[in-house]
Amino acid sequence: MVMRTGFVCGCGHSGTTLIATILASHPDVYLPFQETNVFFKWTPLAMFRYWKLKRAALGAGKTFLLEKTPRHIRRVGRIRRLVPGARFVMPVRDGRDVVASLAKRLGDPAEALDRWIDDNALVLAEQEAPDVLIYRYEDLVEDPARIVERICGFLDLSFSSDLLDYHRNPQQWFKPAEVEVETQHAALRNQQVNKPIYDGRGRWKTELGQMELKELTEGRGKPLMQAFGYV
Numbered sequence: 001m002v003m004r005t006g007f008v009c010g011c012g013h014s015g016t017t018l019i020a021t022i023l024a025s026h027p028d029v030y031l032p033f034q035e036t037n038v039f040f041k042w043t044p045l046a047m048f049r050y051w052k053l054k055r056a057a058l059g060a061g062k063t064f065l066l067e068k069t070p071r072h073i074r075r076v077g078r079i080r081r082l083v084p085g086a087r088f089v090m091p092v093r094d095g096r097d098v099v100a101s102l103a104k105r106l107g108d109p110a111e112a113l114d115r116w117i118d119d120n121a122l123v124l125a126e127q128e129a130p131d132v133l134i135y136r137y138e139d140l141v142e143d144p145a146r147i148v149e150r151i152c153g154f155l156d157l158s159f160s161s162d163l164l165d166y167h168r169n170p171q172q173w174f175k176p177a178e179v180e181v182e183t184q185h186a187a188l189r190n191q192q193v194n195k196p197i198y199d200g201r202g203r204w205k206t207e208l209g210q211m212e213l214k215e216l217t218e219g220r221g222k223p224l225m226q227a228f229g230y231v
Contacts, residue, residue: 004063010073014070014137019089019140022148023066023155029066036069039082040075076088086131095225098116099208104207109209109211120224124228145164
């Protein structure tokens, strides 16, 4: 059985978990419901763990291995070398909404802003690569069937509107940790990804600080916001 591989990566809180969960409902797709960070490991260990993922996919009778670790956007070149033929799906999302969401999660708006800029600069650098598909979270919200069909075509997977009913088979993504705040976060995130596609557009209007807004619309983030059609 030929095993094909795809990676979902990009800036966190841009819809990576959402699209991975949707694609995981495809009958040919195997997805480990965790962020493996495999390709941040020493090469022999990385390849061993990747082999274990492939073995698990084959054991489940699947022909497509999908892995979702947002931070793998920083290891795309390495993945290409180690996994020939891999394809990459990279969601982008309005920086104002992402920074608002990340700041709430990280507790540091400056770190959230830096992360959006750094990670999406790497996404933009891949826009001409034939093994990369970049799409906007907002377009998925607006017309999910069109975007999911486009992604399936890119990954050589059949498309069915049944994929949009992914929430009828709830998945356990974020495992609760011992720390109470992490347990609350895990429970909230699992609740979010097991619902129909949620429209999270515009949260920045009530949650984003003025300094971060200015950096995204007038400062360091403006070129990226313009490149992805947000300004």
